Amino acid sequence: xxxxxxxxxxxxxxxxxxxxxxxxxxxxxxxxxxxxxxxxxxxxxxxxxxxxxxxxxxxxxxxxxxxxxxxxxxxxxxxxxxxxxxxxxxxxxxxxxxxxxxxxxxxxxxxxxxxxxxxxxxxxxxxxx
Amino acid sequence: xxxxxxxxxxxxxxxxxxxxxxxxxxxxxxxxxxxxxxxxxxxxxxxxxxxxxxxxxxxxxxxxxxxxxxxxxxxxxxxxxxxxxxxxxxxxxxxxxxxxxxxxxxxxxxxxxxxxxxxxxxxxxxxxxxxxxxxxxxxxxxxxxxxxxxxxxxxxxxxxxxxxxxxxxxxxxxxxxxxxxxxxxxxxxxxxxxxxxxxxxxxxxxxxxxxxxxxxxxxxxxxxxxxxxxxxxxxxxxxxxxxxxxxxxxxxxxxxxxxxxxxxxxxxxxxxxxxxxxxx
Numbered sequence: 245x246x247x248x249x250x251x252x253x254x255x256x257x258x259x260x261x262x263x264x265x266x267x268x269x270x271x272x273x274x275x276x277x278x279x280x281x282x283x284x285x286x287x288x289x290x291x292x293x294x295x296x297x298x299x300x301x302x303x304x305x306x307x308x309x310x311x312x313x314x315x316x317x318x319x320x321x322x323x324x325x326x327x328x329x330x331x332x333x334x335x336x337x338x339x340x341x342x343x344x345x346x347x348x349x350x351x352x353x354x355x356x357x358x359x360x361x362x363x364x365x366x367x368x369x370x371x372x373x
Numbered sequence: 374x375x376x377x378x379x380x381x382x383x384x385x386x387x388x389x390x391x392x393x394x395x396x397x398x399x400x401x402x403x404x405x406x407x408x409x410x411x412x413x414x415x416x417x418x419x420x421x422x423x424x425x426x427x428x429x430x431x432x433x434x435x436x437x438x439x440x441x442x443x444x445x446x447x448x449x450x451x452x453x454x455x456x457x458x459x460x461x462x463x464x465x466x467x468x469x470x471x472x473x474x475x476x477x478x479x480x481x482x483x484x485x486x487x488x489x490x491x492x493x494x495x496x497x498x499x500x501x502x503x504x505x506x507x508x509x510x511x512x513x514x515x516x517x518x519x520x521x522x523x524x525x526x527x528x529x530x531x532x533x534x535x536x537x538x539x540x541x542x543x544x545x546x547x548x549x550x551x552x553x554x555x556x557x558x559x560x561x562x563x564x565x566x567x568x569x570x571x572x573x574x575x576x577x578x579x580x581x582x583x584x585x586x587x588x589x590x591x592x593x594x595x596x597x598x599x600x601x602x603x604x605x606x607x608x609x610x611x612x613x614x615x616x617x618x619x620x621x622x623x624x625x626x627x628x629x630x631x632x633x634x635x636x637x638x639x640x641x642x643x644x645x646x647x648x649x650x651x652x653x
Binding site: 247248251254258259261262264265269272273276278279280281284322323324325327328331337338341345355356359360361367368 | 433638
Protein backbone atom coordinates (compact mmCIF):
# COMPACT_ATOMS: atom_id res chain seq x y z
CA UNK A 245 0.00 0.00 0.00
CA UNK A 246 1.39 3.37 -0.98
CA UNK A 247 1.75 5.64 2.03
CA UNK A 248 -0.49 8.70 1.82
CA UNK A 249 0.58 11.95 3.39
CA UNK A 250 -2.99 12.93 4.10
CA UNK A 251 -1.79 14.22 7.47
CA UNK A 252 0.05 17.13 5.83
CA UNK A 253 -2.89 19.47 6.47
CA UNK A 254 -2.85 19.03 10.26
CA UNK A 255 -1.70 22.36 11.68
CA UNK A 256 1.39 22.69 13.90
CA UNK A 257 2.25 19.00 13.66
CA UNK A 258 5.50 17.43 12.43
CA UNK A 259 4.73 13.81 11.67
CA UNK A 260 7.88 11.76 12.19
CA UNK A 261 7.69 9.81 8.95
CA UNK A 262 10.53 8.41 6.88
CA UNK A 263 11.32 11.71 5.21
CA UNK A 264 11.50 13.50 8.54
CA UNK A 265 13.46 10.72 10.24
CA UNK A 266 16.03 10.58 7.46
CA UNK A 267 16.58 14.33 7.72
CA UNK A 268 16.95 14.38 11.48
CA UNK A 269 18.83 11.15 12.12
CA UNK A 270 22.04 12.64 13.51
CA UNK A 271 20.24 15.37 15.44
CA UNK A 272 18.10 12.73 17.13
CA UNK A 273 21.04 10.43 17.79
CA UNK A 274 22.91 13.29 19.46
CA UNK A 275 19.89 13.80 21.72
CA UNK A 276 19.70 10.05 22.41
CA UNK A 277 23.31 10.06 23.58
CA UNK A 278 22.26 12.21 26.55
CA UNK A 279 20.66 9.13 28.13
CA UNK A 280 24.14 8.25 29.38
CA UNK A 281 25.44 10.15 32.43
CA UNK A 282 29.02 10.25 31.10
CA UNK A 283 27.75 11.88 27.90
CA UNK A 284 25.71 14.41 29.84
CA UNK A 285 28.86 15.31 31.78
CA UNK A 286 30.91 15.67 28.60
CA UNK A 287 28.26 17.81 26.89
CA UNK A 288 27.99 20.03 29.97
CA UNK A 289 31.77 20.42 30.20
CA UNK A 290 32.32 21.39 26.56
CA UNK A 291 29.20 21.68 24.38
CA UNK A 292 31.07 22.57 21.16
CA UNK A 293 33.51 19.68 21.43
CA UNK A 294 30.69 17.30 22.21
CA UNK A 295 28.55 18.48 19.29
CA UNK A 296 31.55 18.14 16.97
CA UNK A 297 31.42 14.38 17.49
CA UNK A 298 28.16 14.22 15.53
CA UNK A 299 27.77 14.98 11.81
CA UNK A 300 25.29 17.80 12.44
CA UNK A 301 24.49 20.61 10.02
CA UNK A 302 25.17 24.22 11.02
CA UNK A 303 21.41 24.77 11.29
CA UNK A 304 21.13 21.85 13.68
CA UNK A 305 23.98 23.11 15.86
CA UNK A 306 22.42 26.57 15.96
CA UNK A 307 19.00 25.17 16.89
CA UNK A 308 20.54 22.97 19.59
CA UNK A 309 22.57 25.80 21.09
CA UNK A 310 19.64 28.22 21.00
CA UNK A 311 17.30 25.55 22.39
CA UNK A 312 15.04 26.31 19.45
CA UNK A 313 12.60 23.46 20.08
CA UNK A 314 10.43 24.21 17.05
CA UNK A 315 13.51 24.67 14.86
CA UNK A 316 14.77 21.24 15.89
CA UNK A 317 11.44 19.67 14.88
CA UNK A 318 11.64 21.38 11.50
CA UNK A 319 15.14 19.95 11.01
CA UNK A 320 13.86 16.42 11.51
CA UNK A 321 13.90 16.25 15.28
CA UNK A 322 11.48 14.00 17.07
CA UNK A 323 10.01 15.27 20.32
CA UNK A 324 10.95 12.14 22.30
CA UNK A 325 14.56 12.69 21.24
CA UNK A 326 14.71 16.48 21.52
CA UNK A 327 13.10 16.18 24.94
CA UNK A 328 16.31 14.46 26.10
CA UNK A 329 17.94 17.87 25.70
CA UNK A 330 15.11 19.47 27.68
CA UNK A 331 15.64 16.90 30.45
CA UNK A 332 19.33 17.82 30.35
CA UNK A 333 18.25 21.45 30.95
CA UNK A 334 15.83 20.30 33.68
CA UNK A 335 12.93 21.72 31.69
CA UNK A 336 9.43 20.31 31.91
CA UNK A 337 7.40 19.15 28.93
CA UNK A 338 5.09 22.07 29.68
CA UNK A 339 7.92 24.57 29.31
CA UNK A 340 8.84 23.02 25.96
CA UNK A 341 5.19 22.82 24.89
CA UNK A 342 4.85 26.50 25.70
CA UNK A 343 8.03 27.41 23.84
CA UNK A 344 6.82 25.57 20.72
CA UNK A 345 3.40 27.20 20.80
CA UNK A 346 4.51 30.71 21.72
CA UNK A 347 3.28 30.93 25.31
CA UNK A 348 4.94 30.76 28.72
CA UNK A 349 5.22 27.60 30.79
CA UNK A 350 2.67 29.01 33.24
CA UNK A 351 0.23 29.85 30.45
CA UNK A 352 0.70 26.37 28.99
CA UNK A 353 0.14 24.75 32.37
CA UNK A 354 -3.05 26.78 32.86
CA UNK A 355 -4.27 25.90 29.35
CA UNK A 356 -3.92 22.22 30.26
CA UNK A 357 -5.75 22.68 33.56
CA UNK A 358 -8.52 24.41 31.62
CA UNK A 359 -8.97 21.32 29.45
CA UNK A 360 -6.08 21.52 27.00
CA UNK A 361 -5.81 23.06 23.55
CA UNK A 362 -9.26 22.62 21.97
CA UNK A 363 -9.66 20.37 18.95
CA UNK A 364 -12.18 22.70 17.32
CA UNK A 365 -10.34 25.01 14.97
CA UNK A 366 -7.19 22.89 15.20
CA UNK A 367 -7.94 20.01 12.85
CA UNK A 368 -6.99 21.53 9.49
CA UNK A 369 -4.53 24.19 8.41
CA UNK A 370 -7.39 25.69 6.36
CA UNK A 371 -9.24 26.49 9.60
CA UNK A 372 -6.38 28.75 10.64
CA UNK A 373 -6.06 30.93 7.58
CA UNK B 374 -3.68 -23.97 30.77
CA UNK B 375 -2.97 -20.28 31.12
CA UNK B 376 -5.76 -17.81 30.57
CA UNK B 377 -6.12 -14.08 30.00
CA UNK B 378 -8.95 -13.03 32.26
CA UNK B 379 -8.93 -9.26 32.09
CA UNK B 380 -7.40 -6.16 30.56
CA UNK B 381 -6.47 -2.73 31.78
CA UNK B 382 -5.92 0.31 29.59
CA UNK B 383 -4.03 3.25 31.00
CA UNK B 384 -2.01 6.29 30.04
CA UNK B 385 1.69 6.11 30.92
CA UNK B 386 2.59 9.79 31.33
CA UNK B 387 6.07 10.12 32.91
CA UNK B 388 4.90 12.97 35.17
CA UNK B 389 2.46 10.53 36.85
CA UNK B 390 5.43 8.38 37.88
CA UNK B 391 7.39 11.44 38.94
CA UNK B 392 4.48 12.64 41.10
CA UNK B 393 4.55 9.29 42.91
CA UNK B 394 8.34 9.17 43.16
CA UNK B 395 8.42 12.68 44.65
CA UNK B 396 5.46 12.28 46.97
CA UNK B 397 3.19 14.78 45.23
CA UNK B 398 0.09 12.64 44.73
CA UNK B 399 -1.94 14.53 47.33
CA UNK B 400 -1.25 18.02 45.98
CA UNK B 401 -4.30 19.83 44.53
CA UNK B 402 -2.94 19.33 40.99
CA UNK B 403 -2.47 15.57 41.26
CA UNK B 404 -5.05 14.45 43.83
CA UNK B 405 -8.04 14.21 41.45
CA UNK B 406 -6.04 11.93 39.14
CA UNK B 407 -4.69 9.66 41.87
CA UNK B 408 -8.06 9.47 43.66
CA UNK B 409 -9.33 7.72 40.56
CA UNK B 410 -6.63 5.03 40.66
CA UNK B 411 -7.61 3.53 44.04
CA UNK B 412 -10.47 1.41 42.70
CA UNK B 413 -8.29 -0.01 39.90
CA UNK B 414 -5.55 -0.91 42.39
CA UNK B 415 -8.07 -2.70 44.60
CA UNK B 416 -9.44 -4.55 41.60
CA UNK B 417 -5.98 -5.67 40.50
CA UNK B 418 -4.96 -6.76 44.01
CA UNK B 419 -8.14 -8.81 44.25
CA UNK B 420 -7.65 -10.28 40.78
CA UNK B 421 -4.09 -11.20 41.80
CA UNK B 422 -2.68 -12.23 38.41
CA UNK B 423 0.39 -14.46 38.12
CA UNK B 424 1.59 -12.67 35.00
CA UNK B 425 0.82 -9.32 33.40
CA UNK B 426 1.62 -8.72 29.74
CA UNK B 427 2.35 -5.00 29.46
CA UNK B 428 1.94 -3.56 25.98
CA UNK B 429 3.87 -0.31 25.93
CA UNK B 430 6.22 1.75 23.85
CA UNK B 431 9.82 2.63 24.40
CA UNK B 432 10.67 6.35 24.22
CA UNK B 433 14.22 6.34 22.88
CA UNK B 434 15.52 4.40 25.88
CA UNK B 435 16.12 0.75 24.92
CA UNK B 436 15.66 1.42 21.21
CA UNK B 437 16.86 4.32 19.13
CA UNK B 438 16.64 5.12 15.44
CA UNK B 439 19.45 2.61 14.84
CA UNK B 440 16.96 -0.22 14.88
CA UNK B 441 13.19 0.16 14.92
CA UNK B 442 11.32 -3.09 15.52
CA UNK B 443 7.54 -2.85 15.27
CA UNK B 444 6.70 -5.51 17.88
CA UNK B 445 9.22 -6.70 20.50
CA UNK B 446 8.67 -9.26 23.23
CA UNK B 447 10.93 -9.34 26.28
CA UNK B 448 11.96 -12.87 27.26
CA UNK B 449 14.52 -12.05 29.98
CA UNK B 450 14.26 -13.04 33.66
CA UNK B 451 14.41 -9.36 34.58
CA UNK B 452 14.24 -5.89 33.11
CA UNK B 453 15.97 -2.89 34.69
CA UNK B 454 14.32 0.56 34.87
CA UNK B 455 15.95 2.72 32.17
CA UNK B 456 17.86 5.97 32.64
CA UNK B 457 15.83 8.51 30.67
CA UNK B 458 18.12 11.37 31.55
CA UNK B 459 17.22 11.81 35.22
CA UNK B 460 18.82 8.57 36.38
CA UNK B 461 16.65 5.42 36.54
CA UNK B 462 13.32 5.59 38.42
CA UNK B 463 13.68 4.16 41.90
CA UNK B 464 11.13 1.42 41.38
CA UNK B 465 11.49 -2.35 41.74
CA UNK B 466 13.25 -4.34 39.05
CA UNK B 467 10.68 -5.87 36.70
CA UNK B 468 10.73 -9.66 36.88
CA UNK B 469 9.93 -11.46 33.65
CA UNK B 470 8.45 -14.86 32.93
CA UNK B 471 10.91 -16.31 30.42
CA UNK B 472 9.10 -19.61 29.89
CA UNK B 473 5.76 -18.03 29.00
CA UNK B 474 7.48 -15.24 27.09
CA UNK B 475 9.38 -17.70 24.90
CA UNK B 476 6.19 -19.69 24.39
CA UNK B 477 4.48 -16.50 23.25
CA UNK B 478 7.36 -15.54 20.96
CA UNK B 479 7.42 -18.95 19.28
CA UNK B 480 3.64 -19.23 19.04
CA UNK B 481 3.21 -15.71 17.65
CA UNK B 482 5.90 -16.12 15.01
CA UNK B 483 4.41 -19.42 13.87
CA UNK B 484 1.02 -17.65 13.88
CA UNK B 485 2.56 -15.19 11.37
CA UNK B 486 3.29 -12.29 13.72
CA UNK B 487 6.98 -11.60 13.20
CA UNK B 488 8.09 -10.65 16.68
CA UNK B 489 11.48 -9.26 17.61
CA UNK B 490 12.86 -11.07 20.66
CA UNK B 491 14.65 -9.08 23.37
CA UNK B 492 16.96 -10.62 25.96
CA UNK B 493 18.24 -7.21 27.08
CA UNK B 494 15.75 -4.38 27.32
CA UNK B 495 15.81 -1.63 29.94
CA UNK B 496 12.21 -0.51 30.45
CA UNK B 497 11.28 3.17 30.61
CA UNK B 498 8.26 5.06 31.92
CA UNK B 499 6.12 3.47 29.21
CA UNK B 500 6.20 0.26 31.24
CA UNK B 501 7.01 1.32 34.79
CA UNK B 502 4.41 4.10 35.10
CA UNK B 503 1.50 1.73 34.36
CA UNK B 504 2.87 -0.63 37.03
CA UNK B 505 3.00 2.29 39.48
CA UNK B 506 -0.53 3.35 38.54
CA UNK B 507 -1.85 -0.18 38.98
CA UNK B 508 0.13 -1.25 42.07
CA UNK B 509 1.22 1.86 43.96
CA UNK B 510 4.66 1.63 45.56
CA UNK B 511 5.31 -1.99 46.62
CA UNK B 512 8.74 -3.37 47.58
CA UNK B 513 8.50 -5.72 44.61
CA UNK B 514 5.97 -5.87 41.78
CA UNK B 515 3.37 -8.46 42.81
CA UNK B 516 3.43 -10.42 39.54
CA UNK B 517 5.73 -11.41 36.70
CA UNK B 518 5.72 -9.10 33.69
CA UNK B 519 6.11 -9.82 30.00
CA UNK B 520 6.97 -6.56 28.23
CA UNK B 521 5.61 -6.18 24.71
CA UNK B 522 7.03 -3.06 23.10
CA UNK B 523 5.35 -1.47 20.07
CA UNK B 524 6.96 1.16 17.87
CA UNK B 525 4.77 4.24 17.92
CA UNK B 526 7.58 6.81 17.73
CA UNK B 527 8.68 6.33 14.12
CA UNK B 528 5.72 6.80 11.78
CA UNK B 529 3.93 4.64 10.83
CA UNK B 530 3.12 2.53 13.87
CA UNK B 531 1.32 -0.74 13.15
CA UNK B 532 -2.36 -0.23 12.28
CA UNK B 533 -5.03 -0.59 14.91
CA UNK B 534 -6.39 -3.55 12.99
CA UNK B 535 -3.02 -5.28 13.05
CA UNK B 536 -2.69 -4.57 16.76
CA UNK B 537 -6.11 -6.02 17.43
CA UNK B 538 -5.22 -9.18 15.52
CA UNK B 539 -1.93 -9.49 17.40
CA UNK B 540 -4.02 -9.38 20.57
CA UNK B 541 -6.11 -12.23 19.22
CA UNK B 542 -2.96 -14.24 18.53
CA UNK B 543 -1.66 -13.52 22.05
CA UNK B 544 -4.89 -14.91 23.46
CA UNK B 545 -4.51 -18.13 21.43
CA UNK B 546 -0.87 -18.42 22.46
CA UNK B 547 -1.55 -17.92 26.17
CA UNK B 548 -4.31 -20.51 26.07
CA UNK B 549 -1.94 -23.09 24.60
CA UNK B 550 0.56 -22.76 27.48
CA UNK B 551 0.91 -25.86 29.62
CA UNK B 552 0.86 -24.26 33.06
CA UNK B 553 -2.13 -22.91 34.97
CA UNK B 554 -1.56 -19.19 35.09
CA UNK B 555 -3.88 -16.25 35.57
CA UNK B 556 -2.87 -13.57 33.07
CA UNK B 557 -3.92 -9.93 32.79
CA UNK B 558 -2.94 -7.71 29.87
CA UNK B 559 -2.29 -3.97 30.02
CA UNK B 560 -2.61 -1.69 26.99
CA UNK B 561 -0.87 1.60 27.69
CA UNK B 562 -0.31 5.05 26.24
CA UNK B 563 -2.63 7.86 25.22
CA UNK B 564 -5.13 9.20 25.63
CA UNK B 565 -5.37 12.27 23.42
CA UNK B 566 -2.22 14.35 23.59
CA UNK B 567 0.24 16.16 21.43
CA UNK B 568 3.68 16.93 22.81
CA UNK B 569 5.18 18.58 19.74
CA UNK B 570 4.80 21.60 17.51
CA UNK B 571 2.57 24.66 17.61
CA UNK B 572 -0.42 22.41 18.35
CA UNK B 573 1.21 21.06 21.56
CA UNK B 574 -1.28 20.56 24.37
CA UNK B 575 -4.11 19.35 22.16
CA UNK B 576 -6.73 17.33 24.02
CA UNK B 577 -9.93 15.86 22.62
CA UNK B 578 -12.26 14.66 25.32
CA UNK B 579 -15.01 13.66 22.89
CA UNK B 580 -12.58 11.42 20.99
CA UNK B 581 -11.31 9.85 24.20
CA UNK B 582 -14.80 9.23 25.57
CA UNK B 583 -15.84 7.59 22.31
CA UNK B 584 -12.68 5.46 22.41
CA UNK B 585 -13.38 4.29 25.96
CA UNK B 586 -17.02 3.58 25.02
CA UNK B 587 -15.87 1.68 21.94
CA UNK B 588 -13.80 -0.76 24.01
CA UNK B 589 -17.07 -2.46 24.95
CA UNK B 590 -19.54 -0.96 22.49
CA UNK B 591 -17.92 -0.92 19.07
CA UNK B 592 -14.45 -2.42 18.85
CA UNK B 593 -14.89 -2.82 15.13
CA UNK B 594 -15.06 0.95 14.68
CA UNK B 595 -11.91 1.41 16.75
CA UNK B 596 -9.93 -1.10 14.71
CA UNK B 597 -10.81 0.86 11.57
CA UNK B 598 -9.58 4.26 12.77
CA UNK B 599 -6.90 5.42 10.34
CA UNK B 600 -3.55 6.78 11.45
CA UNK B 601 -4.48 10.20 10.13
CA UNK B 602 -7.66 10.21 12.21
CA UNK B 603 -5.61 9.47 15.32
CA UNK B 604 -3.07 12.17 14.44
CA UNK B 605 -5.71 14.76 13.63
CA UNK B 606 -8.25 13.99 16.35
CA UNK B 607 -6.16 12.59 19.24
CA UNK B 608 -2.90 14.47 18.61
CA UNK B 609 0.37 13.22 17.20
CA UNK B 610 1.15 11.23 20.35
CA UNK B 611 -2.47 10.11 20.83
CA UNK B 612 -1.74 7.49 18.17
CA UNK B 613 -0.29 5.44 21.05
CA UNK B 614 -3.88 4.30 21.57
CA UNK B 615 -3.34 1.57 18.95
CA UNK B 616 -1.62 -0.28 21.81
CA UNK B 617 -4.90 -0.49 23.71
CA UNK B 618 -6.26 -2.51 20.79
CA UNK B 619 -3.68 -5.25 21.40
CA UNK B 620 -5.08 -5.51 24.92
CA UNK B 621 -8.65 -5.48 23.62
CA UNK B 622 -7.89 -8.12 21.00
CA UNK B 623 -6.48 -10.43 23.67
CA UNK B 624 -9.79 -10.37 25.55
CA UNK B 625 -13.02 -12.21 24.80
CA UNK B 626 -15.49 -10.79 22.27
CA UNK B 627 -17.79 -9.90 25.14
CA UNK B 628 -16.22 -7.95 27.92
CA UNK B 629 -17.65 -6.04 30.84
CA UNK B 630 -16.36 -2.59 31.76
CA UNK B 631 -15.57 -2.85 35.46
CA UNK B 632 -14.13 0.61 36.00
CA UNK B 633 -13.21 3.80 34.19
CA UNK B 634 -11.38 6.97 35.15
CA UNK B 635 -10.63 10.00 33.01
CA UNK B 636 -8.91 13.20 33.98
CA UNK B 637 -7.46 16.25 32.24
CA UNK B 638 -4.60 17.01 32.64
CA UNK B 639 -1.65 14.86 33.60
CA UNK B 640 1.11 17.20 32.48
CA UNK B 641 0.38 17.60 28.73
CA UNK B 642 -2.00 14.67 28.41
CA UNK B 643 -5.56 13.51 28.95
CA UNK B 644 -5.17 10.54 31.30
CA UNK B 645 -7.54 7.62 30.95
CA UNK B 646 -7.92 4.25 32.61
CA UNK B 647 -10.29 1.39 31.90
CA UNK B 648 -10.67 -2.08 33.41
CA UNK B 649 -12.28 -4.77 31.29
CA UNK B 650 -13.16 -8.32 32.34
CA UNK B 651 -13.99 -11.21 30.09
CA UNK B 652 -17.62 -12.23 30.35
CA UNK B 653 -17.92 -15.83 31.50
